[in-house]
Amino acid sequence: SAQDGFKCEEGETYIMNVMVSAHPYWVPVYQGFKQAAEAMGCETVFSGTPDYDITKQIASFEQDLVKQPAGILLHPMQSDPFIEPINRAIDSGVEVVTFAADSPKSNRTAYITSDNVAEAKFAAEEIVKQVGEEGQYAVLENPGQSNHDLRVTELISYMEQNYPGMKLVGRQATNQDSNAAYRATASILQANPELDAMWIPEAGSAEGAVAAVLEAEADVLIMHADVTPTTLEHIKAGNIHMALNPNQGVQGFMGFVTVFMAAHSDMFDPFNDYKVSGYNPMQIPFIDNGFAVITKENADSFDLNKYMEGRDPS
Amino acid sequence: MAEGAMAGMQGQGAAPREPADYMKRLFKMRETGLILIILALFIAMSFASPYFLTWVNMRAMAMAFAVEGIVVVGMTILLISGGIDLSVGSVTALAMVIAGLLFLNGVDPWTASAISILCCAGIGAFMGFFVTKVGLHHFIVSLAVMVIARGACLLGTGGRPLGLYTLPPEFKFVGQGAVGVIPIVIIIFVVVVLAFDFMLRKTTAFRKVFYTGSNEKAAAYSGIRTKRVIFLTTTLCSTLCGVAGIIYMARFGSAQPTFGIGMELNVIAAAVIGGASLSGGSGTIFGAILGAILLSVVSSSLALLDVSVYWQDIIRGSILLAAVSIDHYLNKRRGR
Amino acid sequence: MAEGAMAGMQGQGAAPREPADYMKRLFKMRETGLILIILALFIAMSFASPYFLTWVNMRAMAMAFAVEGIVVVGMTILLISGGIDLSVGSVTALAMVIAGLLFLNGVDPWTASAISILCCAGIGAFMGFFVTKVGLHHFIVSLAVMVIARGACLLGTGGRPLGLYTLPPEFKFVGQGAVGVIPIVIIIFVVVVLAFDFMLRKTTAFRKVFYTGSNEKAAAYSGIRTKRVIFLTTTLCSTLCGVAGIIYMARFGSAQPTFGIGMELNVIAAAVIGGASLSGGSGTIFGAILGAILLSVVSSSLALLDVSVYWQDIIRGSILLAAVSIDHYLNKRRGR
Amino acid sequence: MTDRNAMETAPILKITDLRKSFGSIHALRGVDFELRRGEIHALAGENGAGKSTLMNIIDGILKPDSGEILFDGQPVEITSPAMAQKLGVGFVHQEIALCPDVTVAENIFMAATNMSKRFLMDYAALERKAGEILRQLGDVNPAALVRDLPISQQQLVEIAKALTLDCRVLILDEPTAALTDREAQTLFAIMRRLAAQGISIIYISHRMAEIFDNCDRVSVFRDGQYIVTRNVSETTPSEIVNSMVGRVLDNLYPDKQREEDRSEEVILSVRDLTERSLFRNISFDLKAGEILGFAGLIGAGRSEIAKGICHLEGETTGEIHLNGRRLDLKDYQDSIAEGIVYLSEDRKGSGIFLEMSIAANISAISLDQVSRGGIINERREAQFAERAGRSLNLKYGHTANAVSTLSGGNQQKVALAKLLSVNPRVIFLDEPTRGVDVGAKAEIHAILRQLAREGVGVLVISSELPELIGVCDRVLVISEGEISGEVTGDAMTEENIMHLASISQPRMEAV
Numbered sequence A: 001s002a003q004d005g006f007k008c009e010e011g012e013t014y015i016m017n018v019m020v021s022a023h024p025y026w027v028p029v030y031q032g033f034k035q036a037a038e039a040m041g042c043e044t045v046f047s048g049t050p051d052y053d054i055t056k057q058i059a060s061f062e063q064d065l066v067k068q069p070a071g072i073l074l075h076p077m078q079s080d081p082f083i084e085p086i087n088r089a090i091d092s093g094v095e096v097v098t099f100a101a102d103s104p105k106s107n108r109t110a111y112i113t114s115d116n117v118a119e120a121k122f123a124a125e126e127i128v129k130q131v132g133e134e135g136q137y138a139v140l141e142n143p144g145q146s147n148h149d150l151r152v153t154e155l156i157s158y159m160e161q162n163y164p165g166m167k168l169v170g171r172q173a174t175n176q177d178s179n180a181a182y183r184a185t186a187s188i189l190q191a192n193p194e195l196d197a198m199w200i201p202e203a204g205s206a207e208g209a210v211a212a213v214l215e216a217e218a219d220v221l222i223m224h225a226d227v228t229p230t231t232l233e234h235i236k237a238g239n240i241h242m243a244l245n246p247n248q249g250v251q252g253f254m255g256f257v258t259v260f261m262a263a264h265s266d267m268f269d270p271f272n273d274y275k276v277s278g279y280n281p282m283q284i285p286f287i288d289n290g291f292a293v294i295t296k297e298n299a300d301s302f303d304l305n306k307y308m309e310g311r312d313p314s
Numbered sequence B, C: 001m002a003e004g005a006m007a008g009m010q011g012q013g014a015a016p017r018e019p020a021d022y023m024k025r026l027f028k029m030r031e032t033g034l035i036l037i038i039l040a041l042f043i044a045m046s047f048a049s050p051y052f053l054t055w056v057n058m059r060a061m062a063m064a065f066a067v068e069g070i071v072v073v074g075m076t077i078l079l080i081s082g083g084i085d086l087s088v089g090s091v092t093a094l095a096m097v098i099a100g101l102l103f104l105n106g107v108d109p110w111t112a113s114a115i116s117i118l119c120c121a122g123i124g125a126f127m128g129f130f131v132t133k134v135g136l137h138h139f140i141v142s143l144a145v146m147v148i149a150r151g152a153c154l155l156g157t158g159g160r161p162l163g164l165y166t167l168p169p170e171f172k173f174v175g176q177g178a179v180g181v182i183p184i185v186i187i188i189f190v191v192v193v194l195a196f197d198f199m200l201r202k203t204t205a206f207r208k209v210f211y212t213g214s215n216e217k218a219a220a221y222s223g224i225r226t227k228r229v230i231f232l233t234t235t236l237c238s239t240l241c242g243v244a245g246i247i248y249m250a251r252f253g254s255a256q257p258t259f260g261i262g263m264e265l266n267v268i269a270a271a272v273i274g275g276a277s278l279s280g281g282s283g284t285i286f287g288a289i290l291g292a293i294l295l296s297v298v299s300s301s302l303a304l305l306d307v308s309v310y311w312q313d314i315i316r317g318s319i320l321l322a323a324v325s326i327d328h329y330l331n332k333r334r335g336r
Numbered sequence D: 001m002t003d004r005n006a007m008e009t010a011p012i013l014k015i016t017d018l019r020k021s022f023g024s025i026h027a028l029r030g031v032d033f034e035l036r037r038g039e040i041h042a043l044a045g046e047n048g049a050g051k052s053t054l055m056n057i058i059d060g061i062l063k064p065d066s067g068e069i070l071f072d073g074q075p076v077e078i079t080s081p082a083m084a085q086k087l088g089v090g091f092v093h094q095e096i097a098l099c100p101d102v103t104v105a106e107n108i109f110m111a112a113t114n115m116s117k118r119f120l121m122d123y124a125a126l127e128r129k130a131g132e133i134l135r136q137l138g139d140v141n142p143a144a145l146v147r148d149l150p151i152s153q154q155q156l157v158e159i160a161k162a163l164t165l166d167c168r169v170l171i172l173d174e175p176t177a178a179l180t181d182r183e184a185q186t187l188f189a190i191m192r193r194l195a196a197q198g199i200s201i202i203y204i205s206h207r208m209a210e211i212f213d214n215c216d217r218v219s220v221f222r223d224g225q226y227i228v229t230r231n232v233s234e235t236t237p238s239e240i241v242n243s244m245v246g247r248v249l250d251n252l253y254p255d256k257q258r259e260e261d262r263s264e265e266v267i268l269s270v271r272d273l274t275e276r277s278l279f280r281n282i283s284f285d286l287k288a289g290e291i292l293g294f295a296g297l298i299g300a301g302r303s304e305i306a307k308g309i310c311h312l313e314g315e316t317t318g319e320i321h322l323n324g325r326r327l328d329l330k331d332y333q334d335s336i337a338e339g340i341v342y343l344s345e346d347r348k349g350s351g352i353f354l355e356m357s358i359a360a361n362i363s364a365i366s367l368d369q370v371s372r373g374g375i376i377n378e379r380r381e382a383q384f385a386e387r388a389g390r391s392l393n394l395k396y397g398h399t400a401n402a403v404s405t406l407s408g409g410n411q412q413k414v415a416l417a418k419l420l421s422v423n424p425r426v427i428f429l430d431e432p433t434r435g436v437d438v439g440a441k442a443e444i445h446a447i448l449r450q451l452a453r454e455g456v457g458v459l460v461i462s463s464e465l466p467e468l469i470g471v472c473d474r475v476l477v478i479s480e481g482e483i484s485g486e487v488t489g490d491a492m493t494e495e496n497i498m499h500l501a502s503i504s505q506p507r508m509e510a511v
C-alpha cells in the first residue's frame, strides 16, 4: 500500500536475467539495478545463461520462476520465443520488465532501452560534421544481433536520405571478432584509399579496425558504439574519434524501478481502464535510458575497471 | 526408460539368457557409470536447492535438452557409422528459416514444415554425396556446409529473426502444448529416442551402421554397400536436424537465423560422453541421451544455484572432466 | 619457402634420388594442388581488384593469418600424433589474460609473457595427463578444458577486456613493429613455420610423432614411448597457443577474455585442407599453412570485393568445398 | 542334353589374359586360370607373385585392367564383393578383415544379415549357429568382441565367416598362416567335405606339405605371370618350388647347431615368470648359439610369455636374467635398451605402419642408425631399407612407397627387417615367416642361424611344426600357460610335440 512507500518486504527478491551473462555490458546495468534495490531494501539476483543459446536462457528464466521472485528484469535473446514464458510468469504472479531487447507481443509491463536509432542518427550527423557532406564511409556489422543491426542499418538509411553525397563503400560482417575486423578493415582500406569514416556498432571490432587503420597510416575517422579499455585509450590518443555508450547504469536503475513498480502496482491508481480490463497499471511501452558521448575529454569517466573497484560484481 | 536401459548390453549383441542375472547385466552395461553419476548429481542438487526436485524445474530441464536430444540421436548414428557433422546447428536454424519464410509467404505451416525437412534431408544428401562420391572427409564437408547453411539463414532473413506469431494454434501446440502435464515436445523426444534406440539395437538394417563404422573394408567385403550406409546416416542426421528445427519453430513461434551456433560441440560431446567412439563402430542412443542429460543437468544446476557466471564455466568444465573420468574408471574396473 | 615446398614427399620419409626429377616430384607432391588453387585465386583476384596485388594488401593478409598460423603449426603436429585440441581458442585468450593481469599488477611484460606461456604449457600437460594417464579421448578432454579456460578468462577479467595500452613500446614492437618493411609478427611466424617444418621432416624426435599417429600399437612395439609422444604434442600445441596469445596481446594492446571463440574449427580446417588426417599419421606443416592461407585469402578477397555480408558465408563455404574437392581430385589423379 | 553335359564339366571359373597394374607395378601380366567343379586347387608363388591380386579381382574388390572372366561359362564383370557373393564366391582374406567392435557371431553372419530379408536381429540364434560352426574349427566364444581376440582366433572367425556362405567357389588366401597344426587339420577335413559336395576351392599357401596333402591340382605364378598347372599326384614339391622360384632350393632349413657352437653359457634365464591369468611358473634358459622354439596350440600362451618377458603387455612376476645379471625391466623400452626385442605375430595391428613408407617402417626401431645428432639422413635411411630388403628378398618398387602397396608376405618381411635392423642380444620372433614364401623363408632361417652363431639369443614361436623342427635346436612345448615339456635332437618329432601340447594342465585359479 502507498504508505509503505518504496520499500520491499523482508526477502523480497528481484532477478535480472540475461543471455551471454559474462558479457561486460551487463556489469554496469546490474550495478544500477542493485543500487536501486539497495535503496529500497530489496534483494537481487543476477541470473541467465553464459551461452548464446535461447533454449538455455528460457530454461534459466523458468528456473527463476521456481524461486517465486517478485519480478524479473529480462533481456530476452529473441522476442517471440519469450512471449509464452513471460506471460506464464506474469500469470503466476512474477512481474516482468524487458531491457535492451524487447518482447513487445508479451504482457511485460515496461521496456527500457537505449534508442539505437537515435545513436545511429547522432553518429551520422557527427560523421558529416567532421568529414563533410561529400565522402566515403564504411561500416562493420554483426548480422543477427538486433541492436547492432539497428545501429548500422539506421545510419545507412539516414545517410541515404539526408546526405546522398556520403557513399557507403564497405560493409563487412566481423561479428565482434577483432582479428576478423582487422582483416576486413585492411581490405576495405585497400579497396577504398579515399575512405573518410567508419561506423562500428560495437567495441570488439573497433579494436581490430583501429589496428588496421594505424598500420595503413590511413586518415580515417572512426566512430563506434560501446567501449572497452583499449578503445578508450585509442579515444584518448585520438585514434578513435568518438564512441557512443548507452547509459547502462540508468538502464539498470530504471529497470529496477519499473519492475518494482509493476510488483507494487497497488501504490498507483491511474486514470484509465486497468481495473475493468485487468492489466497492470504500470504500462510503459518504452523508456529511453539515453547514451553518453565519449571523447578525449571525458574518456576517463568510462573506465569500467576503475568503476568496479571496490564493488561486488554479483 | 527401462526399455532404453537395456540398450548397452544388447547394443553389443548379447542376448538375455536367464532373468536371474538381469541385475548383474545392469551393473555391467556401459551406461551404468553415467547413470550413477547423474543420480549422484540429482541427489546432491536436491540437497543443495529446494527448488531442484520440483516439477517445474524438472520440466524446464527436460525442455532444455529434448529438442537438441533429437539431433543427438542423429549425430550418434552418424558417429557410429564413422562420420561426423559440424553443420547440425546451422541446418537446424535453416530448417526454421525455410519453414518460416514459406509460412510467411502463405504456405500452410504443415506443408511448409514438410518441405523444410525435405530440404534438410537434401542438405544431408548433398554432404553424403561429397563424402561418398567425391571422397572428402565428413569434417571438412560439414564444416563448409555449416558456413553455407548459416549464410543461407542470413540471406533468407536479412539477419533478422522472423516473427511467426501468427502460426495457427494447432501448429504451435506441437511445440508448446501438453498432453496432461507432459509437454508434447517431450513426448516426441521420447518416441524418437525409443524408436531409434530399438532400431539401432534390433534391426538388421541399422546393424549395418555398426559394421560400416567398425571396419568399412570388412563390411564391404561382406557385401554391405558401405557408401550407401554412410550416405544414409549423413542424410538421416540432417533430416533429424530439420525435425528439431520445426519443433523449435513451433515452440518459439519464431525463426532465428543465428540459432544453434556452437550446437555441434554440445551434441558431439553428449554422444561421446555416452560412449560413442569418434572413430566409429560403437555407441548407443541411450548412452548419448544420458550424456545430453548430464550436460544439461549441470548447466541447469549452476543456473539454479546462482553460481557466479564467472565461475560457471570453470565448474561446468571441471564437472564434465570429472564425470567422464569417473565413468571411464568405472568401465575399466568392470572389465574393459 | 622452397625449402618448405619439399615437405610433402620428405615427410613421408622419401629420399631424393636424382636432382633431375625434382620437377616431377614437385608436381607429384601432396601440396601442389593447393598451391595451384591458391595461385588461381590470386590470379582471379588480381583481375577482379586492382588493390589485391599491392604490397599493403599482401601485408595485411599475411598479418591476418600469421598469428593463428602459429596455432595451426601446433594443431597439425597434434593431429599427426592422433590427437585433437578444441581448446586452442580459449587457451590463446587465457594467455593474453594471464600476461595482461600480471602486467597490470606490476610484473615486467617479458616476465609476464614467459609465465603466461608456461601456464599454457601447463594446461597442455594437464590435458596430456588426462589423455595418456586417465585414458580419455582428446576431444572430450580438450572440450572440457576449452570451457574451463574460457571460464578462467572471465573470472580473471570479470568478463571485461583488459586495456594494456601502457605496455612498453619495445614490447608492443613485437606485435606492431617491423624490420624494414617486414612486420615482426610475420618474421616470427615464418621462423616458427620453417623450424617446425624442418624438425617434423628431419628429426628423429618428430618422426616418432608420425609413427605414433600412424599406428600407436606398432609404435609401442617399436620401442617408442607413445604416451610420452602424445603428452608432448598436446603440451606443444597449448604452448604455441600461449605464444600466439602473447603476440596478439602485443599487437592489439589489450587482452580480450572472449578472444578466439570458434578458432578451433578454423585451425583444424586449415590443417585438414592441407592434408592432415584426422585419424593421425599424416600431415605437413607446409600444407597446413597453405590451408590457412587459402581460408584467409578467401575471406580477405570477399571483403576486398565488398561482397554483401549476406552472401559472404555462402560463397566462402562453397569455395572451401570446391577447393578441397579439386585438391582431392588432383591428388587422386596424380596418385595410383 | 550334350549342352547340359558340357555345362557340368566346363570349369566353374575360367580366366583368360587378365591384367592388372598399380601405377608402374604390374601385378598381373596376362594371367590364365581355370577352376573345376569340386576341386581343391592350390595356388603357389613367391611373395608378390600376384595371387592375392587375382583373388581380389575374382571377389570384385579390384577391377582388372583387361581380361576375361567366365563364371559358370558366362562372361561376367564382377564389380563388388556383394556381386561376387551373389555369384557364390566366398573369400577368406589374407589380411584379416573383421569388425572389432561387434561380436564374433555378428561378424560370422555379417553377409547373411546383410542379405537377409529379416527385419529384426535374432542374437540368440546367431550365437547358437555361430557356436555350431566354431565348434568344428576350434575354441572361440561366439559372444566375445572380436577386438578382444588374439590374431589366431580372429583367423578362425574369418574362416567361419566364409563357411557360412552358401558358396560355389571358396577362396582361402593363406588361411593357415596363423593356425597350428590341429586347427589346420580340421580346416582341411572341412575343405574335403565341401569339395565332395561339389564346391570348388582355391587354396593359397606357402606350405608345400599342405598343398600336397590336401589339394587336387596346383597352379604356379611368378612375377604376375601364370607358369603352369599340375595335378598334385603327378608332381613333386621340389618341382613346384623350382617353377615358383626359378631355381632349385636344395635344403629348406639351415644346418643345426654345430658342435663347436655348443656352449653352456646362458644368455637369457627366466625364472618363475607368472602372469595372473595368462601363464605361470615359466622357467627356462636360453643358451648361446642355440635357437630355442616355443610350440603349443592356439591360446596356449606362447605369445603372451614372450610379451611378458619383454614387458610389452601384462603384469608379470618372476625373475629375468640376462648374461647372469638380474634385470629390472619396467617397460618395453627398458627391454629394448637391454637388447631384448619382440616381433609381433599381428603384423597389421602391431607390426607395421601401413600408410608410411617402407624406409620409415624399417628404421622405426633403429632411428639412431640413420640419423646424426637427431637429424635423419634420408639417403642413409633409404640405403638402410634397401640393404635390409635385399637380405630378405623384399619385392618392392621404391623405398618411399607406402607399405600398404606391398603383398602380404612382403609386408611381413618389412616387419621382420625392422626388427633385425637393431643389433639385439635376445630376439623373440612370433610367427616370423607368416605368409613368407619358401625361398625367403629359407633365407630368414639362415639369418636366424647366423644370429645364433654370433651369440644372439634367438627364440622362435611358430605354429608350423616342420619349421620349428627344422630350425630349432630345442623346443619347449607350452600348454595352457605352462611348460609341459621339452624336446631336443631326435625326439623333436611332430608326434612328440603334439602330445606334449595337448597335455591338460590343472586348472588355473581364476582371478
Ligand SMILES: Nc1ncnc2c1ncn2[C@@H]1O[C@H](COP(=O)(O)OP(=O)(O)OP(=O)(O)O)[C@@H](O)[C@H]1O
Binding pocket: D022, D025, D026, D027, D045, D046, D047, D048, D049, D050, D051, D052, D053, D054, D094, D395, D396, D404, D405, D406, D407, D408, D409, D410, D435, D437
Ligand atoms: N594397392 C597396391 N598398390 C600398389 N601395388 C600393389 C598393391 N597391392 C598389391 N600390389 C603389388 O602387386 C604385386 C602382387 O601382390 P599380391 O598381393 O597379389 O601378391 P601375392 O602373390 O598375394 O603375395 P603374398 O604371397 O606375399 O601374399 C606386388 O608386387 C605388390 O607390391
Ligand SMILES: Nc1ncnc2c1ncn2[C@@H]1O[C@H](COP(=O)(O)OP(=O)(O)OP(=O)(O)O)[C@@H](O)[C@H]1O
Binding pocket: B204, D109, D112, D113, D114, D115, D116, D117, D118, D120, D121, D122, D123, D125, D126, D129
Ligand atoms: N537377423 C538375423 N538374426 C539371426 N540369424 C540371421 C539373421 N539374418 C540372417 N541370419 C541367419 O543367416 C542365414 C541366412 O539368413 P536368411 O534370412 O537369408 O535365411 P532364412 O532362410 O530366413 O534363414 P532361416 O533358415 O533361419 O529361416 C540363416 O542361417 C539365418 O538364420
Ligand SMILES: [Mg+2]
Binding pocket: D051, D052, D053, D094, D173, D407, D408, D409
Ligand atoms: Mg597375398
Ligand SMILES: [Mg+2]
Binding pocket: D150, D152, D302, D303, D345
Ligand atoms: Mg600366438
